[in-house]
Amino acid sequence: MKAVEPGGLAYQLLGSWLQAIRETITILLQFAEQQTQWLLQQVSSNRLLQTLFPCLGSFTRMNAELTANHRKDQGGIADSSQENPSKNQWDEDGTAFPSHSGRENTSLPSESIYTLFDKDGRLDVFRMRKMVYERGTHASERKITWKFLFGVYPEKSTTEERKEQDRQMSSQYRWMKRSWKQRLPWAAKMRVKSDLELSLAIQRHEEQWREAEAAIPPTDIYTEHSLPFQQINMQEFQKALQDIDADVPQTDRHRTFFQREGLVNLLYLRDILITYVAFHQDIGYCQGMNDFASRFLETLDNETEAFWCFVGYMRRSAWSFTTMGVRRKTQICEELLKHVDPELYDHIESVSKEKLLFCLRWLLLLFQKDLDHPDAVRVLEISALESEKMNFGAWIWLTRREGEEALPAPFTSVDREEITFEVLLCIAVLIQNRKKLLQYQDVNDFFLFAQRLQGRLQLNTLHGEERP
Incomplete structure (x- = not known):
């Protein structure tokens, strides 16, 4: 040399x-x-x-x-999020999400991931990964792309199989969140000091949760013995909850997604992290997990999808923590x-x-x-x-x-x-x-x-x- x-x-x-x-x-x-x-x-x-x-x-x-190419794409893109920025969007599990004006462009690029599906909806994963690898993922395609990238969807799944999986994941997440909130009511409400704005967001979050519970009847898919929640280590859970409540209020509050009316999204972030900790006690919570969960929540703008993508990410990366x-x-x-x-x-x-x-x-x-x-x-x-x-x-x-x-x-x-x-x-x-x-x-x-x-x-x- x-x-x-x-x-x-x-x-x-x-x-x-x-x-x-x-x-x-x-x-x-x-x-x-x-x-x-x-x-x-x-x-x-x-x-x-x-x-x-x-x-x-x-x-x-x-x-x-x-x-x-980037300038060409940007020139022809319309921001569909501005069509009705004042109304709430309802997640598939009944959770209300406020719409956000000025979000990323949603029209499809010239080379779309949707051209990589066959007639049954099976994705050519190799070409998808190559596409992500070469040009990144367009904002309008992240919901579907990230579910494959982070291991939420099986690589050979069909359209019908994914629809059923979405329904089951939504029901499962709703049950998981309801489970710890009912069994540990003292953990359901976040307590803050000297933060009036966040305190008001906590009240709105509680109201939205009650509305969602009233609108959607309890599911019978998952029972009290469906998931390993019974053997929770209370000492470790309390420590994790303390760390989460210390990290969440500081998470990305400079970003529009977490400002003003969007501040309630910090409470959705908290629900994601606590639900993860309650059902993944072998991993628990480590400082920094909130930053990744926040990225999934902001990018997907959907609590359920953000949770399962976060689970997929942690399944591969937990060792790093x-x-x-x-x-x-x-x-x-x-x-x-x-x-x-x-x-x-x-x-x-x-x-x-x-x-x-x-x-x-x-x-x-x-x-x-x-x-x-x-x-x-x-x-x-x-x-x-x-x-x-x-x-x-x-x-x-x-x-x-x-x-x-x-x-x-x-x-x-x-x-x-x-x-x-x-x-x-x-x-x-x-x-x-x-x-x-x-x-x-x-x-x-x-x-x-x-x-x-x-x-x-x-x-x-x-x-x-x-x-x-």
Whole structure:
């Protein structure tokens, strides 16, 4: 391998990473053409980066095509949510949701997921994943797409089978929520202090719940012995409830979806989390789960669908919320950074014995707090394309160009399959800001740096400096 300067290696990694993203999942990264060409030229001298990121192509051409298509789609889209913004929408389980004006566009794009179903309604899942992978999911298609992405619908299900499954899931969720509210009435109402706006939202939520209960008769599909609620650990449940009630009031209140009349959505979010905890005691509640449940609730605008997508996400990702999972993911980042930028790694290690602990929020929450909603949703979709045996990093490694010399794995302590998308994104952010990080001489500076990025990070530039 040809020796290169650490600074050049850092920019090589950044450039190759950006190009791999464009080629495989079409993240809207819009670097200037000249800078991109320079970075690609530098990559050619580094065999390690060529091995890790072989899928390099015409970034500039893809970027121009995507930008043109995006503008074309945006120009012909009408916002159907403004037709009647003052009326409530009723969820299939009887829960009232306020309509929101100014929401994302709902007309179909030119290339739609609905063209991938056969006459019986079976989806070509491979092509669906490829479509998500290349252009992302259109807002009008997320309700159906996310149910497949997050494991709610079986891959080979027909239209009729999904209709029946929707009915059963709605009934099951309604029973689950009613069950803990009736058996634990002291947990049903959230108690807050010095928050008049949220207190009024709590009253509205209670009224809507009573109306929904009166409008829909109790179902006989699920009985008291249908689900494992009887053996609840009260001590763990109370601790989880305390943590949920501390996190929910702070969840995304800056977003329109959770403001004014929409503030009642925080109470739907609370119901989702408590219902999950009551029936998944082996996992319980960990700080950060509220951010993912919030993303599902806002994107799908449906309590029942948000709950089951959240369940599907946790089924695959619960390990990441454990102590062992957190440590492992941090270790993977440390090992990767040690190989691609030894100077930066050594500096961080010399200043802080915790090393990359300041990156913990990024890795645990998939940058959900650091990106705006569209970018955060995009990252969540990308993570859904990764499976336990074939994630984004492993896909890059296993799809080397034909005829290229097979090199031994450069990492001895990290499986290639463990190099997930959020790990690559974390490394890219660190390298993008390496000059600033190399100046820090106190461990607190690293944590302040990560804190300042909250809500300021942009995928299209990967620029970590503060914006005015």
